[in-house]
Structures are given as C-alpha cells and as structure tokens.
Amino acid sequence: MQLLAGTTKGKGKAPAKKGQGEAEAGRSRNQLAKERPPLFAEELWACMYCNYCSAECPTAREVGWESTTPRGKIRMFKSLVDQWRPNRGVEVPDAFVRAVYECTSCGRCSVVCHVGIDFLTHHEELRRWLARSGCGPMEDHDVMVRSLKNYGNPYLSPSRDRARWAEGLDLPTKGEVLYFAGCSDSFVHPDVARRTVAVLGALGMDVAYLGNDEPCCGSTAVRLGLEGPFADLASDVRRRIEGSGAKLVVTACPGCSSAFREYYPKAGFDLDVEVIHLTELLDRELREGRLRFSDRLPGRYVYYDPCHLGRIDGVFEPPRRVLEACVEEVVELARSHEESLCCGSGGGLKTAFPDQATSIGGRVVEMAQDTGADTLVTACPWCETNIGDASAAKTAGLRVVDIIEVVHQALHLDEAVEGTEKRKRRAPGRLVG
Amino acid sequence: MAGKGTKGRGGRKGGDAPPDWARLLERRMDPGLVCLDPAELQLYDRDAAPLPASAKWAFNPRPDAVVRPKNADQVRKVVRFAIKAGVPIVPRGAATWGFGGAVPNNGGIVFDLQGLSDIHVDRDTMTVTAGAGAIWRDVQDMAERRGYMLPAYPTSAPGSTVGGWINTGGVGVGAFRYGGIERQVRALRVVLPNGEHVRLGFDRVIPNSSGYDIKSLIIGSEGTLGIVTEATLELQPAPEEFRPLAAGFPTSKELGDFIQLLARSRITPYHVSFYDSSHLSNLERLGEDVPYKGGLVSLVFEGYSAMVGWEWEATAELVRRAGGEVAGERFANTTWDEHMFDLRVARDGPTLLMNEVFVPLSRISEVMAGMARIINSHNVLGGIVGTAASRSTASLMPYALVDRRKWSTFFAFGLVDEFAQLAMDLGGRPAGVGLWMAYQMPELHGESMGAMVAIKKALDPKDIMNPGKLVHAVSKFDIKLPAAVMNLGTKSISMVHTLLADSGRRKRDARSNGSKGASEAAEMVEEERAEDLEEERAAMEAAEAGIDTETGDDSEGTKEG
Numbered sequence: 006m007q008l009l010a011g012t013t014k015g016k017g018k019a020p021a022k023k024g025q026g027e028a029e030a031g032r033s034r035n036q037l038a039k040e041r042p043p044l045f046a047e048e049l050w051a052c053m054y055c056n057y058c059s060a061e062c063p064t065a066r067e068v069g070w071e072s073t074t075p076r077g078k079i080r081m082f083k084s085l086v087d088q089w090r091p092n093r094g095v096e097v098p099d100a101f102v103r104a105v106y107e108c109t110s111c112g113r114c115s116v117v118c119h120v121g122i123d124f125l126t127h128h129e130e131l132r133r134w135l136a137r138s139g140c141g142p143m144e145d146h147d148v149m150v151r152s153l154k155n156y157g158n159p160y161l162s163p164s165r166d167r168a169r170w171a172e173g174l175d176l177p178t179k180g181e182v183l184y185f186a187g188c189s190d191s192f193v194h195p196d197v198a199r200r201t202v203a204v205l206g207a208l209g210m211d212v213a214y215l216g217n218d219e220p221c222c223g224s225t226a227v228r229l230g231l232e233g234p235f236a237d238l239a240s241d242v243r244r245r246i247e248g249s250g251a252k253l254v255v256t257a258c259p260g261c262s263s264a265f266r267e268y269y270p271k272a273g274f275d276l277d278v279e280v281i282h283l284t285e286l287l288d289r290e291l292r293e294g295r296l297r298f299s300d301r302l303p304g305r306y307v308y309y310d311p312c313h314l315g316r317i318d319g320v321f322e323p324p325r326r327v328l329e330a331c332v333e334e335v336v337e338l339a340r341s342h343e344e345s346l347c348c349g350s351g352g353g354l355k356t357a358f359p360d361q362a363t364s365i366g367g368r369v370v371e372m373a374q375d376t377g378a379d380t381l382v383t384a385c386p387w388c389e390t391n392i393g394d395a396s397a398a399k400t401a402g403l404r405v406v407d408i409i410e411v412v413h414q415a416l417h418l419d420e421a422v423e424g425t426e427k428r429k430r431r432a433p434g435r436l437v438g
Numbered sequence: 439m440a441g442k443g444t445k446g447r448g449g450r451k452g453g454d455a456p457p458d459w460a461r462l463l464e465r466r467m468d469p470g471l472v473c474l475d476p477a478e479l480q481l482y483d484r485d486a487a488p489l490p491a492s493a494k495w496a497f498n499p500r501p502d503a504v505v506r507p508k509n510a511d512q513v514r515k516v517v518r519f520a521i522k523a524g525v526p527i528v529p530r531g532a533a534t535w536g537f538g539g540a541v542p543n544n545g546g547i548v549f550d551l552q553g554l555s556d557i558h559v560d561r562d563t564m565t566v567t568a569g570a571g572a573i574w575r576d577v578q579d580m581a582e583r584r585g586y587m588l589p590a591y592p593t594s595a596p597g598s599t600v601g602g603w604i605n606t607g608g609v610g611v612g613a614f615r616y617g618g619i620e621r622q623v624r625a626l627r628v629v630l631p632n633g634e635h636v637r638l639g640f641d642r643v644i645p646n647s648s649g650y651d652i653k654s655l656i657i658g659s660e661g662t663l664g665i666v667t668e669a670t671l672e673l674q675p676a677p678e679e680f681r682p683l684a685a686g687f688p689t690s691k692e693l694g695d696f697i698q699l700l701a702r703s704r705i706t707p708y709h710v711s712f713y714d715s716s717h718l719s720n721l722e723r724l725g726e727d728v729p730y731k732g733g734l735v736s737l738v739f740e741g742y743s744a745m746v747g748w749e750w751e752a753t754a755e756l757v758r759r760a761g762g763e764v765a766g767e768r769f770a771n772t773t774w775d776e777h778m779f780d781l782r783v784a785r786d787g788p789t790l791l792m793n794e795v796f797v798p799l800s801r802i803s804e805v806m807a808g809m810a811r812i813i814n815s816h817n818v819l820g821g822i823v824g825t826a827a828s829r830s831t832a833s834l835m836p837y838a839l840v841d842r843r844k845w846s847t848f849f850a851f852g853l854v855d856e857f858a859q860l861a862m863d864l865g866g867r868p869a870g871v872g873l874w875m876a877y878q879m880p881e882l883h884g885e886s887m888g889a890m891v892a893i894k895k896a897l898d899p900k901d902i903m904n905p906g907k908l909v910h911a912v913s914k915f916d917i918k919l920p921a922a923v924m925n926l927g928t929k930s931i932s933m934v935h936t937l938l939a940d941s942g943r944r945k946r947d948a949r950s951n952g953s954k955g956a957s958e959a960a961e962m963v964e965e966e967r968a969e970d971l972e973e974e975r976a977a978m979e980a981a982e983a984g985i986d987t988e989t990g991d992d993s994e995g996t997k998e999g
Binding site for chain 2: 050051053054055056057058059060061070071080081092098100101117119120121122214340341355431
C-alpha cells in the first residue's frame with residue numbers, strides 16, 4: 006500500500022515555469038503537481054530510520070507525530086515520487102504540504118544525519134517544487150507573501166517608515182561601507198540599527214545606508230520556496246548596492262548575510278562586494294586593535310548561536326570573542342555551535358504556527374536558565390524576537406539582547422540612542438518569521 | 439485546498455474507515471492525543487527495518503490508532519480502554535531497532551511514547567529519572583551538566599529512547615565496565631496489562647531480597663508485559679578524564695587475540711569496540727582516511743587521570759603483544775567521536791541488512807571469519823562492527839550493503855538469519871527477538887519457554903500487550919508460525935541468493951578472464967552496482983518519456999535487522 010494514497014487522476018495545469026505557478030496570496034492552491042518531483046530520492050534511500058534527525062528537529066520535538074519528522078517526510082516524499090506519472094502528475098495531500106512547512110529550516114538534521122543526507126538542501130528544493138506547482142506555501146503564509154509583494158518587507162509596514170530608525174543621523178546614501186539594516190532591524194529592532202551605526206561611527210567608519218529604498222534581502226521568500234519574488238528582490242538589492250558605490254556591506258541580520266552569501270550566488274545574483282556580518286566586522290576590529298574596551302560589563306552572559314549565522318554560514322567564534330572582550334563572564338548553553346537548538350522563528354514557522362515557535366523558543370530559555378546566566382546574547386533579530394517572546398511567555402525574566410547592545414553599552418555610547426525604543430509590531434497579531 | 443484548515447492532520451480516504459472502538463477512543467481522550475489519519479498511521483507501520491511487501495501477507499503492521507500520551511495517567515486510561523475493548527497495544531519508543539518489536543502484528547493501538555520525555559537528576563540518590571520517551575543523549579547531557587555520567591548508554595543514543603533500550607535489554611557503550619541497562623535500572627514505573635500503574639523496584643535503594651524482582655522481568659520483555667512510563671537509573675560521578683585509545687591489527691585473528699588478552703587482564707576500559715577489515719574498506723570507500731586495513735579496535739578509559747594513564751599504557755603493551763599498532767592520539771579521538779555513527783557506511787548501500795548477535799568472546803575470531811564467509815558467499819559488500827559487552831561476551835553487528843530496489847535483494851534477507859544461525863552454532867544467540875525472530879525462541883530457550891509463557895499468561899491473560907512478539911510468534915490470522923517452516927523459508931531464500939551471487943560471480947569471472955584477484959572483488963561489485971544504477975536511471979528516463987514503470991514492493995526503507 007502506498008503512503009498518502011490519493012488519486013493521481015485529474016486535469017492539472019501545464020508545468021509551471023520558474024516562479025510562475027507559485028501560489029499568490031489569497032489564490033486557491035493546487036493539489037495536483039504536474040512537475041516531476043525533485044530528483045533527490047537517490048540519496049534518501051540511504052535513510053536508516055535511526056531517528057537522529059527527529060530527536061534534534063525542533064518541530065518534530067514539539068509536535069511529535071511521525072509526519073513532522075524528517076524521516077517521516079522522507080517516506081511521504083518517496084511515496085509521492087513513486088506515484089508521480091509524466092502525464093498525470095501527482096496529487097499532493099494537505100498533510101504533506103503542512104509537513105513540509107512545519108519546519109524552521111534550521112539545518113540541524115543535515116548536521117546530525119547518520120549517513121550524511123543534506124536534508125535542509127533537499128527540503129528547500131521540496132518547498133520550491135511545491136511553490137512552483139502552486140501547492141505551497143500555506144494559506145497561513147499569505148500575510149507574509151502579500152506583505153513582501155505590496156510593502157517590500159514581511160512586516161506589513163509601509164516602506165516610507167523603513168528608515169525611521171535613522172532619523173536625525175544624517176547618513177549618506179553612498180559610500181564605501183554600506184550598512185544594510187534589513188527589514189527586522191528597520192521595523193522591529195530599530196535600536197539595533199541605531200546602535201550599530203553608533204558603534205561603527207565610534208570605530209571611525211562613515212557608513213552609508215539605502216534609506217527608504219532599501220529592499221528586503223529576500224530571505225523570507227527563499228525560505229518559503231518562492232523563487233519569483235526572491236529573484237525580483239535579489240535583483241533590486243544588487244542594483245541598489247551597486248548604485249551605492251559600496252565595497253563592503255555590513256549587516257546585523259544573519260537572514261540577510263546568509264541570503265547574500267549563500268543564496269544569491271546559487272540563484273545567479275552574485276554581489277560584487279564583500280558581505281560581512283556585524284559580529285565578524287567587530288571581531289576583525291577587535292583583533293586589529295581598533296576596538297578596545299576600557300572595562301567589562303558585570304554579570305553572567307550566555308551566547309546563543311543563530312542557525313543561519315552559525316550552522317549555515319559557519320560563524321561561531323567571532324561573536325564569542327567580541328562578547329568575551331566586553332563582559333565579565335560568558336558561559337555556554339548545553340547545545341551550542343553546530344548543535345545549537347533553533348529558536349523556532351525561522352522557515353516561516355512563526356507565521357503559520359506561532360504557538361509552536363514560541364514553545365520551541367521556550368526550550369532555549371530553559372537551557373539558558375540552566376546556565377545561571379541573566380542575559381542571553383544573540384546576533385540575529387529573529388532570534389532576539391522569538392526567544393524574547395518565549396521568555397516573556399514563561400515569565401522567565403531572562404534578558405534577551407542583540408550583541409550590539411552589549412558592545413554599545415561597554416563602549417559607553419548610551420547617550421547616542423535616543424528614540425530607539427522598540428516599535429509596536431505592525432504584523433497583524435504576530436510577527437512573521 | 440492545501441493550507442486551508444490544515445491545522446488538522448488530513449482526512450481519511452474512503453475505504454480506510456477506522457474501527458468503531460478507535461472512534462470511541464478518540465472521543466474519550468483529550469483532543470490531539472489520538473490519531474486516526476491513515477496517512478499518519480501508515481508512518482507507524484515500520485521500525486528501523488522496512489517490511490518486505492511479502493511480510494505484509496502474514497502481518498498487518500499498520501495500527502488502527504496511534505496514541506501520543508503526555509503523561510502516565512493517559513497511558514493508564516488507554517490501557518484500561520484496550521482491556522475492555524480487547525484491542526492489542528504496541529508500545530513504541532523511537533523505533534530504531536530492526537526486529538519488528540515496535541510494530542503491530544495485526545493493527546490495534548500503537549503508543550508513541552516520545553511525549554513522556556521529562557528528565558530529572560536527584561543528587562541525593564545519585565540517580566536520574568527519565569520518561570520512557572526521553573532521548574538517551576538528552577539524559578546523558580542532563581547527567582553531565584549535573585556532574586555525573588551515565589554508566590551505560592546505547593550506541594544509538596542520539597536517536598533512541600530510554601523505554602526502548604529498557605525493553606530491548608540494551609547492552610551498549612559502557613557495558614564492559616558497568617554492565618548493560620539491566621545493571622543501571624533502580625526502579626521502573628509500568629502500566630501493567632491489568633491497567634494498574636505501579637512502581638517496580640525502589641527509587642532510593644537497591645531491591646535485592648525484597649520479593650520477586652519484577653522490574654527485571656520487564657527489562658528485555660519487548661513491551662509484552664507492560665508499558666514502561668518512567669525509569670530511575672543509577673549514575674556515576676563524572677570522571678576526571680576520558681581518554682580514547684585506537685589500535686590497528688593485521689587481521690581479525692590478531693584483533694581477536696588482543697580482545698581476549700584484554701578481557702583476561704585486570705584492565706577495565708569503559709568501552710571496547712572493534713571493526714573488521716571489510717568495514718574499514720567500506721569507510722575508505724566513503725572517502726575516510728583509515729590507516730589500518732586488517733582490523734581496528736577503539737577503546738576509551740575514564741576515571742582518575744593517574745589510573746587512566748596506567749590502564750592506557752598497560753593496554754598499549756597488550757596491543758603490541760598481540761601484534762597490533764597503537765594509533766596516534768588524533769586518530770583515536772576521531773574514532774571515539776564517531777562511535778555513535780558506525781553505521782554511516784549505509785550511505786553507500788543504500789540498504790543495510792543487519793543483525794545483532796551475542797557470542798562467546800573466546801570465539802570471536804572464529805565467528806568473525808564465519809561471518810565474513812557468509813557475506814562473501816552472497817557476493818555483497820558487508821562488514822562487522824562489534825563491541826566487547828563483558829569479559830565473556832562479544833556483541834557483533836554483521837551487515838551487508840545491498841540495494842533494496844533490485845528484485846534479487848528480497849533473497850538477501852536470508853543473510854540475516856544466517857548470521858543468527860552461525861552465532862547459535864558457536865554458542866551464542868541473536869540479540870533481539872521482536873516479531874521476526876520470535877519463532878526461534880523455543881530453540882533458544884528450550885525447557886524454560888514454559889515458564890516464560892506462564893508468566894506472560896499470568897500478567898497478560900487477554901494477550902493484549904504487544905501480542906505476537908517474543909513468546910508467541912503468530913501471524914495476523916492468529917496462526918502460530920512454526921520454527922521449522924520459518925527456518926525452511928529463510929534458508930531457501932538465502933540459498934537462492936547465494937546461487938544468484940554465484941551466477942553473478944561466474945559472469946564476472948568470465949568477463950575478466952580470471953585475471954582479477956580476490957582483492958579486486960569490492961571494485962568489481964562496485965562496477966556491477968554502477969551498471970545497475972545506470973539501468974535504474976534509464977528506467978526513470980523511460981518513465982519520464984511516458985512509459986509507466988512499477989516500482990518495488992514498497993516505497994521506503996533501508997535497514998533490516
């Protein structure tokens with residue numbers, strides 16, 4: 006008997022070209038995928054059912070049913086591959102679409118796999134296939150898709166507000182060092198954006214920015230498998246960065262840095278400039294003696310590795326070196342570096358399954374409390390938001406901050422951050438992620 | 439519409455209507471605890487070993503309902519319901535073993551126990567209490583964070599559960615020094631087949647001479663006597679030092695000699711594992727740098743640094759005396775770091791046919807040679823991974839790498855039985871029973887089978903607790919599976935596969951004009967596999983061109999235990 010038994014009869018639409026068949030917000034989804042499923046089944050035959058991935062997968066741990074586990078998804082997908090016929094396509098059940106989007110794209114499964122299956126890469130391909138076939142993403146993602154299309158950011162915020170964080174700073178729009186604030190720091194964590202500029206200024210860097218014209222990097226579109234919107238955004242980003250005359254692009258958001266460094270080249274949008282995450286830049290300045298701290302902040306701090314900065318981009322030590330230079334005590338979580346537990350915010354999970362996302366973040370909060378730390382430091386606005394939400398939900402009293410806040414404080418730059426209180430969230434009822 | 443209302447887990451297709459009792463169970467329990475969705479249920483029809491389609495003639499491995507309890511009280515309620523309804527119950531941890539123990543023989547309720555995952559360390563009694571569904575690695579992490587270590591854990595610790603290893607009577611990492619799980623369990627909480635939730639053993643003290651040691655009956659009972667909901671396990675103080683040692687040997691003979699020398703000395707490593715030459719060449723084929731070709735032993739010592747240092751040096755001397763070579767520190771560390779990933783060789787299978795057996799440690803070289811002969815007679819790539827489970831017993835995992843998508847692979851399943859038979863002939867036994875090996879129980883236990891059946895009947899008179907496993911080998915038609923028939927069946931398919939292998943070998947010999955030596959066998963097998971894959975690709979392309987091709991018996995699965 007086949008898994009996901011369903012008829013393969015029916016009249017499907019012609020196979021979609023790249024990006025053309027993607028479900029638009031509010032449009033009905035297909036259940037029939039005419040396009041041949043991605044050909045990665047060969048590698049998936051090696052799955053040993055050892056459960057290593059499922060035991061580490063944040064959503065599988067949260068939900069539990071086999072269909073949420075990577076090994077369960079592999080079985081379901083192989084069944085679809087078997088059912089697919091060139092002239093008939095294959096019916097994609099709701100349960101499968103849900104299973105594919107019940108994932109934070111944290112990549113832990115790829116690291117822990119007993120036989121080295123890179124499931125994250127396959128999973129991303131799977132989302133692209135669903136989107137091209139008009140079967141995905143889920144309706145719960147419509148708000149994000151609509152926001153990307155109409156506002157150029159995932160937060161339903163008008164683009165005229167994008168650069169409000171920079172009011173009064175008189176930043177130029179052209180220059181060799183470009184600070185790419187990203188949607189999250191522009192709209193949700195303006196304090197991070199202002200502090201970043203202040204710290205870079207203290208280091209003698211005159212940073213430029215793109216103002217209200219800064220587009221979304223497209224990482225949210227990538228995570229949902231939306232090739233069309235991603236290509237549009239990537240193309241816009243490349244054009245505007247070229248126009249700025251930048252030789253170095255700095256961002257404090259791992260969503261942006263990993264998009265620029267990992268996903269742009271794959272999609273043919275190489276940026277002809279160096280892209281660096283803020284923590285790498287601070288580390289470089291520290292090691293070369295330009296960043297110096299006169300004293301260390303008291304307290305016990307724990308550093309949390311964001312998935313896309315750590316596991317995906319391989320940046321583990323720079324933020325730790327910076328933190329160790331400016332605070333009294335840094336401790337490690339029980340799971341850190343490549344084994345870091347996802348905060349629960351990524352992959353569109355927080356949009357479609359917000360309770361799950363907060364609950365997953367709660368596990369990080371528990372781990373942090375177990376270390377006795379009073380402050381959790383991260384280097385990603387998504388993590389800061391979700392772990393912060395989880396901490397609030399648990400009334401844990403754990404302070405969750407971006408690393409720039411600590412650096413800023415240690416440099417005694419506090420007076421420069423007027424008007425950086427966190428803005429009220431604009432997404433309806435919840436943040437998207 | 440995909441996405442619309444997808445908070446639920448899909449709908450049931452026509453013809454898959456759940457039985458009335460299942461609907462009643464769903465209504466009685468809290469929302470979200472009982473799943474009747476056929477697509478979800480289908481995912482619970484296997485463990486690490488995929489069922490060949492033919493096995494589904496004899497068994498119905500798909501449950502009618504899956505329950506995911508969050509606490510022991512919910513387990514108790516469902517068991518009481520099942521007693522009244524006369525429905526079989528199958529407890530399931532992470533289903534990472536390959537003997538069918540966590541798979542129904544004929545539908546019923548499967549308990550997915552991974553929701554019972556709380557872990558608590560008690561410093562006062564130096565114990566850890568963990569839910570049946572807690573993952574071993576999490577238990578290990580928690581113990582370490584509190585300044586202790588687990589005396590033993592399974593090599594599958596990143597994926598397997600506490601309840602699963604207890605029910606399979608696990609022997610794994612640490613067993614050489616501290617014994618298997620049976621030595622670590624201080625108390626169990628179990629829902630018995632009469633619906634009572636009881637504590638077996640004592641949380642704070644050892645249970646000797648205090649009455650029947652019923653918790654020991656539960657250990658290794660494969661879920662046939664009750665559902666373990668929680669276990670209290672003993673801990674050891676964290677050691678001052680952990681120090682691995684790796685040693686290479688020219689052949690399995692010298693490797694066996696060393697392990698016997700070690701077992702007869704006073705040296706007590708925490709863990710001893712070993713790998714035969716075929717396994718090492720399989721690792722090389724994966725691109726790993728393996729400086730030793732004939733055999734490899736990996737040991738680890740723990741304790742006070744002074745004692746670890748002394749034992750390490752003494753062991754190195756034994757290695758040299760047995761004709762081996764002590765590896766550098768870096769290689770030793772890397773080998774130890776991979777000790778929970780030994781089966782990564784399956785990447786190149788892609789199907790891993792495997793068994794696990796216990797054999798007398800004194801006959802280890804003989805058994806390894808016999809297993810190598812079996813693998814060779816089937817003309818497949820394979821290897822042996824083993825551990826010294828105690829000073830007297832070795833645990834061996836012989837495996838073969840095959841491709842399940844090829845029709846002839848069905849006949850290779852006989853290999854699994856051949857490994858077990860060899861172990862029994864040399865005074866050993868298979869490591870697990872479950873659904874597949876239950877027919878061998880009378881041969882294994884002889885007269886004591888009567889007592890086992892009596893215990894099962896006394897505790898589970900309605901035979902609802904994991905029926906068809908361990909003491910009763912029965913099919914879905916409630917027909918007993920006679921050992922003679924099962925033996926004949928497995929021997930026949932094994933024989934067919936050997937003949938196919940012979941024929942394949944002759945063809946290759948003819949092709950190569952007998953010019954290639956035995957050392958090139960692996961290369962030739964690979965060439966053949968490349969040709970097969972080419973054929974597969976051609977078939978796929980034909981399918982894309984509009985010619986429908988039927989795929990194999992089922993669409994998933996890779997590992998047979």
